Amino acid sequence: MVSKNELKLLRSLRQKKYRREHQLFIVEGKKSVAEVLKSDFQVKNVYATASWISKNESVFSFPLTEISVADAERVSALQTSPEIFALVEMKENKAIELSSKCLLLEDIKDAGNLGTLIRTADWFGIQSIVCSEQTVELYNPKTIQATMGSFTRVQLFYTDLNEFIKQLPEDYVVYGTFLEGKAIQNVDFASKSAVLIGNESNGISSSLSVCVDEKIYIPTKATHKIDSLNVAVASAIVCYELTKK
Amino acid sequence: MVSKNELKLLRSLRQKKYRREHQLFIVEGKKSVAEVLKSDFQVKNVYATASWISKNESVFSFPLTEISVADAERVSALQTSPEIFALVEMKENKAIELSSKCLLLEDIKDAGNLGTLIRTADWFGIQSIVCSEQTVELYNPKTIQATMGSFTRVQLFYTDLNEFIKQLPEDYVVYGTFLEGKAIQNVDFASKSAVLIGNESNGISSSLSVCVDEKIYIPTKATHKIDSLNVAVASAIVCYELTKK
Numbered sequence: 001m002v003s004k005n006e007l008k009l010l011r012s013l014r015q016k017k018y019r020r021e022h023q024l025f026i027v028e029g030k031k032s033v034a035e036v037l038k039s040d041f042q043v044k045n046v047y048a049t050a051s052w053i054s055k056n057e058s059v060f061s062f063p064l065t066e067i068s069v070a071d072a073e074r075v076s077a078l079q080t081s082p083e084i085f086a087l088v089e090m091k092e093n094k095a096i097e098l099s100s101k102c103l104l105l106e107d108i109k110d111a112g113n114l115g116t117l118i119r120t121a122d123w124f125g126i127q128s129i130v131c132s133e134q135t136v137e138l139y140n141p142k143t144i145q146a147t148m149g150s151f152t153r154v155q156l157f158y159t160d161l162n163e164f165i166k167q168l169p170e171d172y173v174v175y176g177t178f179l180e181g182k183a184i185q186n187v188d189f190a191s192k193s194a195v196l197i198g199n200e201s202n203g204i205s206s207s208l209s210v211c212v213d214e215k216i217y218i219p220t221k222a223t224h225k226i227d228s229l230n231v232a233v234a235s236a237i238v239c240y241e242l243t244k245k
Numbered sequence: 246m247v248s249k250n251e252l253k254l255l256r257s258l259r260q261k262k263y264r265r266e267h268q269l270f271i272v273e274g275k276k277s278v279a280e281v282l283k284s285d286f287q288v289k290n291v292y293a294t295a296s297w298i299s300k301n302e303s304v305f306s307f308p309l310t311e312i313s314v315a316d317a318e319r320v321s322a323l324q325t326s327p328e329i330f331a332l333v334e335m336k337e338n339k340a341i342e343l344s345s346k347c348l349l350l351e352d353i354k355d356a357g358n359l360g361t362l363i364r365t366a367d368w369f370g371i372q373s374i375v376c377s378e379q380t381v382e383l384y385n386p387k388t389i390q391a392t393m394g395s396f397t398r399v400q401l402f403y404t405d406l407n408e409f410i411k412q413l414p415e416d417y418v419v420y421g422t423f424l425e426g427k428a429i430q431n432v433d434f435a436s437k438s439a440v441l442i443g444n445e446s447n448g449i450s451s452s453l454s455v456c457v458d459e460k461i462y463i464p465t466k467a468t469h470k471i472d473s474l475n476v477a478v479a480s481a482i483v484c485y486e487l488t489k490k
Binding site for chain 2: 119120124153221223226229
């Protein structure tokens with residue numbers, strides 16, 4: 001069973017400052033736990049309720065620690081509390097091995113958007129994402145949940161985007177998504193492409209827009225004025241076009 | 246100011262059964278309120294906090310009812326409570342005027358996914374969406390929020406999808422998104438196209454898959470096995486390809 005102190009630690013990880021302090025985070029749900037166990041993340045412990053264990057005894061080779069339903073609910077940061085979750089060590093990337101197609105995210109604020117974006121990048125084989133320091137944290141429970149396990153495969157790196165773009169190898173072309181520019185279906189992406197995606201409310205800041213080599217946009221077919229697409233949706237169309245050939 | 250009874254009504258609208266009973270729903274936030282005031286929805290009242298009114302007095306011609314911050318928080322179903330929201334009459338579509346490109350949704354369960362899907366359809370000029378009866382309700386506050394006002398322009402119709410597809414005019418081709426079929430970039434969509442999108446966990450049911458004329462899929466570029474894309478993301482790529490020409 002789970003001790004009081006252990007439970008206190010697990011609960012504290014709903015908050016970013018304790019995740020940072022302990023360098024630990026929680027992965028909720030069977031599918032995501034399966035993915036993290038397959039990955040090179042260090043899993044410290046896997047907790048499951050008695051009913052889950054009785055139904056799924058031999059699913060994982062990793063030893064399971066039984067937790068009460070009430071305690072599992074106390075740990076969960078999500079709306080529906082999980083029957084199984086893992087306690088995992090953070091990996092902070094000190095550098096990034098840049099894939100030939102990559103995304104640069106400026107100040108994405110919504111955890112669900114970031115998670116969905118990571119899941120989409122994984123689907124399209126985009127292995128690296130560089131985030132501004134103000135982008136929401138990867139280890140936020142809602143981000144981890146929305147990735148559906150893809151956080152184990154896509155590499156994220158948080159840094160000063162201005163500095164990062166300045167130091168990009170010369171053979172990378174930097175694209176940026178705007179409400180104007182070249183229609184995305186007509187863009188012939190370079191073999192090494194980095195696509196900058198802006199914040200949900202403000203788009204790409206002026207200080208970063210000057211670093212963009214080519215402005216691109218997703219044409220609307222609406223007959224009336226619409227402000228924008230959801231950022232995870234716009235990024236999905238970018239990933240699709242970027243990796244089509 | 247807002248009476249106790251009025252507040253009780255407003256609060257009750259966080260629940261589907263009271264929305265149905267009163268045929269009323271809440272639209273939160275400045276942008277969405279602006280959109281609903283421009284639309285043919287009947288707005289019964291617009292509530293705003295004193296500080297919002299002092300900053301935005303002349304933004305809307307519609308008369309504003311002042312509400313305290315505490316009461317506004319009690320009404321809101323969202324994480325951040327709004328400074329302005331509208332009380333609006335539901336419109337139940339008894340029939341649908343089908344646009345030449347349309348979506349058919351089978352049992353979409355997540356309110357945020359449905360809202361994002363509506364916003365995306367609007368961007369790509371897709372004016373009608375037919376939903377199975379088990380699809381999450383349009384008037385759920387999270388759906389309305391995620392549409393960013395697009396619910397005023399895209400027509401939704403809830404019905405038995407099996408029956409609906411049987412009665413579709415003969416010149417419509419029914420496509421369905423699966424994990425196999427023709428790669429979407431190679432699909433030459435008919436001038437009248439209806440694309441069926443399946444449930445988040447189970448995809449398209451077997452009873453509906455037999456109604457599909459052509460199976461399509463979004464190819465993955467991942468070198469490992471991934472289960473699926475988020476449904477709002479997959480639908481976005483469908484909307485993009487469907488309306489590209």
